[in-house]
Amino acid sequence: MAGTEGREWWRGAVMYQIYPRSFADTNGDGVGDLKGIAQKLDHVKALGVDGVWLSPFFRSPMRDFGYDIADYRDVDPMFGTLDDFKALLNAAHGKGLKVIIDQVWSHTSSDHKWFHESRRDRTNARADWYVWADAKPDGSPPNNWQAWFGGPAWTWEPSRRQYYLHNFLPTQPQLNYHNDDVRAAIIDVARYWLSMGVDGFRLDVANYYFHDAELRDNPPSGDPSPALPRNMQVHQYNSNQPETLAFLAKLREHMNGHGANMSVGELAPGSYALMHDYTRTQGRLHTAYAFDFLGKWPGVEAAAEIISQWREGPDDGWPSWAFSNHDVTRVTTRWGEAIGAPPPRAAPLFMALLLCLRGTVFIYQGEELGLPEADVPFDKLKDPWGIAGWPVTRGRDGCRTPMPWKDEIMAGFTKAKEAWLPIDARQRVLAVEKQEKLAESMLHTTRKLIALRKASEALSRGGFRVVEAREDVLVFDREAEGERVRCAFNFGNAQASHKLEGLPNLLWSIDAVVTGGRVVLEPYSAAVIQLG
Secondary structure, eight states, X not given: OOOOOSTTTTTXXXXXXXXXXXXXXXXXXXXXXXXXXXXXXXXXXXXXXXXXXXXXXXXXXXXTTTSSOSEEEEEOTTTXXXXXXXXXHHHHHHTXXXXXXXXXXXXXXXXXXXXXXXXXXXXXXXXXXXXXXXXXXXXXXXXXXXXXXXXXXXXXXXXXXXXXEOSSOTTSOBBOTTSHHHHHHXXXXXXXXXXXXXXXXXXXXXXXXXXXXXXXXXXXXXXXXXXXXXXXXXXOSSSOOTHHHHHHHHHHHHHHTTSSOXXXXXXXXXXXXXXXXXXXXXXXXXXXXXXXXXXXXXXXXXXXXXXXXXXXXXXXXXXEEESOOTTSOOHHHHHHHHHTOOHHHHHHHHHXXXXXXXXXXXXXXXXXXXXXXXXXXXXXXXXXXXXXXXXXXOOSGGGSSOOOOSSSTTTTTOSSSSOSSOOOHHHHTTOHHHHHTOXXXXXXXXXXXXXXXXXXXXXXXXXXXXXXXXXXXXXXXXXXXXXXXXXXXXXXXXXXXXXXOSOEEEEEEEEEEEETTEEXXXXXXXXXXXXX
């Protein structure tokens, strides 16, 4: 049986992402909290996952819902207390679950005490802790960099008579990693949480730590129909700087001194080459993920190319994969609509693909239920990105709505009369309580697939080889220690088949049969087959 014990427990592991605001509310204010997560750990444990990734729960003004941190070492009262977190950590460890926490280190909130001091003048002790620059002679910003949420990446600060950099919201000023004291302060934050017992970090936009010290203009992207100004340029100089790798190597040194932990970097938007750079050798990130599978359906051939690019040597790095998270439309809707698959077929099809991939897997809360994207009307939106981009961009609220535990008005999420985001009735009918009672539900399907992956060394840690990738059919092999497992998927609306060799044993399927030396795949179906 495959395992995830020891120093490399993360290799091949299945992690469950929890968005604390929307998981479970215990104090009746309509917002999820740490005690709610602790109360629902049995659900997480029953899935068979190895651990959880907790999105930010730190003290914050919540202008970007926790990704604008005002105190790296404290829990926001909205979610509870530091003691509540310690109790949650102990409870998770007691159930054999690892806990990794989000760390947003590229920027702070403008409410952080560091920024309050830095913005005061040009001579204070933290004057150089953020990225400050003089205006051009005509008063315009120092260069052409564009922020991800729209508009220039620079805001004028009257106190200093300078601009400060923010790659995201103006209330998220960029830390200056060229400053030795900043890097030391961040390492100290890492040490604080590792000493408390967390099992690692998910590093938000880890490729945005350093900026080009010369502040050179970004080149144009040539995008013919950009949704936002940010898409009109290649982010060559405000991200992906070589100095970042040296900092991550230093972070890895400190992490290595705190037991068996992991670091997973979000590389935005990222690519295979970037993922490889950030994870190769044993001295950078343990693993990383990019946005290859967090956007539009890539198609079979492109998907095969993406997952085939990873070399398999000991120093070649290790990928992570996610199809959904708190920033993108849920995969059942995003990809399901693209291939024409109804949600009951799309959900298990994509979950099977995810859990058969080589790498570490991240499942976003609600994906085990097959939740579609929620419909959030404009007057209920909270996401600043969605509000600013409406109706072209609806933002991220549709994937952040409360977890449905019961089929009732507030979905068993809260006792309040209203949750922080509205609950979509299409999600409520897919509640955990209902699916527990249905043997063939998406919830039970997810548990079976995770159990299958964990029971197989080939599926959890084995090699990867594409066998067939044409039209709507994708077939690949996973192999380790003499065990070979063939994974076959039909993403089209017509029946397909694939020839098998040896003595095939069907381990799991959605509407697939093995007969006459072939696997026959009905529309939107999948099969996992052991080859003898």
